[in-house]
Amino acid sequence: MDAKKGEHPRQSRRERRIERRRREILTAAAQVFAQKGYAHTTTKHLAEAADMAEGTLYNYFEGKREILLAILNEMYVPIDALLENARPLSTRDDFVRIVENGLEIFVSQLDFTRALLTEIWVDDVILNDLIIGRLQYIGQAIRGFIARRIEAGNFRPIDPEAATLMILGGFIALILPVLRGKHPTPTAEERHRLAQTAVDLLFDGLRVRENQ
């Protein structure tokens, strides 16, 4: 129980094993939640998917709900990285790049995202954390970008609020069919093309410019 041969290696190895186990559980759980929805998933399902006994789950998580919240946490890291990257967001290419990165994140975390879909609308912690915390942050970045561009005379004086919502909605709509498994997951090239189309549409609209 006490130190032997230096504490680090031993503690560390144990911690690493625990961390590995937790991640195994989360990966498996995300798949099951994604397929059945949180409420319809039983701990038995989770245990089977993680290939362990039900009781073992409780050695790594406090309960079913905590597993879901841990999944939520897993998504923060790449999203925060994305936001960090997107901070400047000043040119059209910035926009393409951030949309592309966003698509990449969702694609690489499909199961985690899907897992949250059902409880998003119901669980206030998740809703506030994810939607309010992250999405609003993203929204602000976009709103700021638009406002600055309008001020600079590059963008038409459109209500930035509505525009932001539609941009986010458009982006979500692009991945929703994939999340629902109705579309195959797009390749890197497809993601690039999608991002360009999206930004193109947003910037220039559907209508033909008369004299260009």
Add this chain to the structure above:
Amino acid sequence: MDAKKGEHPRQSRRERRIERRRREILTAAAQVFAQKGYAHTTTKHLAEAADMAEGTLYNYFEGKREILLAILNEMYVPIDALLENARPLSTRDDFVRIVENGLEIFVSQLDFTRALLTEIWVDDVILNDLIIGRLQYIGQAIRGFIARRIEAGNFRPIDPEAATLMILGGFIALILPVLRGKHPTPTAEERHRLAQTAVDLLFDGLRVRENQ
């Protein structure tokens, strides 16, 4: 006990009472489903919300799930009417009008719509019926409109598939905050303004037209 005055009124009164009661249950149920989500709502909750005994629910619906499906059906009528109206969809004003009507429908059915949000991802009948059935239909109308306009030289040759998705997503994004109760329900005027902004953005994009 009194004169019969024709048989209709008597049958009719009973039928009307039943219909009224069903509607009462649906209205109450939609609110509860919207707040708690389908799976987290118990029949006890439903009974309390409808101010009746649990057993009474079963005089009007076969079970909890049938109540949800009945809510789903309630949404068909106005949506189908909207689609019928939107059939031509040829001018920009058509577009504004249909977006405006769509917003109106969702607003008038807020609770019903919210009620479906959670189970949409999990219940295949609902998913296929509602999303695939309706949304695809709407999508086709939009895709057709875009394709025709591109052919006519009015629209730029953008991928109609991606454009449709983004339009739908943008539209949904406009309502989502309202659905989640994060925005107050927009008034008729606000809906009109929103619809115009949305269509304006879609048609002309964010960027300033250089020579206009």
Add this chain to the structure above:
Amino acid sequence: MDAKKGEHPRQSRRERRIERRRREILTAAAQVFAQKGYAHTTTKHLAEAADMAEGTLYNYFEGKREILLAILNEMYVPIDALLENARPLSTRDDFVRIVENGLEIFVSQLDFTRALLTEIWVDDVILNDLIIGRLQYIGQAIRGFIARRIEAGNFRPIDPEAATLMILGGFIALILPVLRGKHPTPTAEERHRLAQTAVDLLFDGLRVRENQ
């Protein structure tokens, strides 16, 4: 409410109507009980079979169980008559006649008998009333008959107790397939033949008499 034109005719007509209604209910109920068993029969089933509303049943009977007990009572009249008839029971023909009559009673009351079958084993009132009350009475008659015959030297000195049981059992076995609907209901002639065969078997056994 009080007397008018003599009480009898009016009371009588009302009473007769009530009696008729009760009988209608019992007839219908016996069929349903017979098919589904008492416990699996709902008052809704009973009401439908009697072609009236559920509530109306309660104007004629205290509840579901009382309907079953009333069915039990219906069987007493013919059984008691049979027993009265069988009182002497001294010749072989008496035996044939009483078996024949017994078969006739069961056949004419098939549904009533079937209706009681499920609850016989469970309801102590029914068990004590019917089995103990009636069957034991019948058993005593048979036992007495056998004992007297043995004493008179007509019957071999077989244990009258066991013999009685086997006689009753044999009789029941003859009607059981009919009760279960596995045999068609026997005609009068078939009943006569069955009774003769049964008594013949009981009196003379299976074995060939060596010198007769």
Add this chain to the structure above:
Amino acid sequence: MDAKKGEHPRQSRRERRIERRRREILTAAAQVFAQKGYAHTTTKHLAEAADMAEGTLYNYFEGKREILLAILNEMYVPIDALLENARPLSTRDDFVRIVENGLEIFVSQLDFTRALLTEIWVDDVILNDLIIGRLQYIGQAIRGFIARRIEAGNFRPIDPEAATLMILGGFIALILPVLRGKHPTPTAEERHRLAQTAVDLLFDGLRVRENQ
């Protein structure tokens, strides 16, 4: 924890424990079913009788009905053994022996047999499986025996069908009072005497043989 001594013991111990538990439940359930009848028995009753929580029952059986069916299966083993034994059935002693064995089986399985009595009339699976399947098989054996004996001139030319029914009925009648708890369970000696009396009655009838 200790040496493995081969893998069997470990798997086996768990399996044996499960098997023991299942049997405990069945034994307890049979008693309750026998007393109250299947339909009037609640899972709460069953749990109490087996001295465990309601939920635990479901770790061993799929549901209430499966417990009943398992009880049904318990009865097959000895009955099938009896039938196998009785195959030849050619002498009078064979007959005595098989009746005696039959009595023994029923006595040793009193609760199991009682448990089935109520649902027999209502549950088609049970009815067809047990009654039709087993009883008809037994009936055929008896019919065949009688027919052969008649042909051989040992038995009088009595309708074998009716005779079989009465034999089965007589046998059942011998046990019914015991099943209902109205008689104490017969000892081995009493069973032997009963069997002899029964066969004696069947073979030689009640009447004194005039010249014997």
Add this chain to the structure above:
DNA sequence: CATGAATGAGTCTTCATTCAT
């Protein structure tokens, strides 16, 4: 740490009975 049997509160649903019309 791993296991999985045991637990019992909680769910959906049924149905005998009541009672206002």
Add this chain to the structure above:
DNA sequence: GATGAATGAAGACTCATTCAT
């Protein structure tokens, strides 16, 4: 008397969590 909607107690079954091994 007849009706059938309303009731709510009771039933079969589920499942997150605990805990002895």
